Amino acid sequence: MFQKISSSQPQTVYSEQTKASSAGQSIGFTSSAVKGKMLFQTKCASCHALFKNMTGPGLLGFEERGPWTDRKNVYGWIRNPSAFMAKNEYAREVKKLFGTMMTGFPEMTNEEIDAICDYLNQARQFQTGMPIAER
Secondary structure: OOOOOOOOOOOOHHHHHHHOOOOOOOOOOOHHHHHHHHHHHHHHOOOOOOOOOOOOOOOOOHHHOHHHHOHHHHHHHHHOHHHHHHOOHHHHHHHHHHOOOOOOOOOOOHHHHHHHHHHHHHHHHHHHOOOHHHO
């Protein structure tokens, strides 16, 4: 049921893209994705990476896995992982696989969560060189 992210996926494409960024701006990112990158770095990066598993799963392509195709589920999970896990088998499988529960962020707004999702989706475009919808 749970797709494990391979740690063999390229890890340098995105970092090369961002080396050219300055003053917190990322080449080709929308303003929402730039905000999402900052939020990701402060709230998510201690447990998640883009291209590989860490304490939690790698997050590129997460919206194609499990219940995350519905953004309302993403909001519920990020704000209260324990409550979401109680009603969702996929979330329970993630906990079993990684052996830990994600920290909840009840203070995050939909706009902030959307910005993180924009960042993840746009970072994925840089990885593949084409918009997600065209793959």
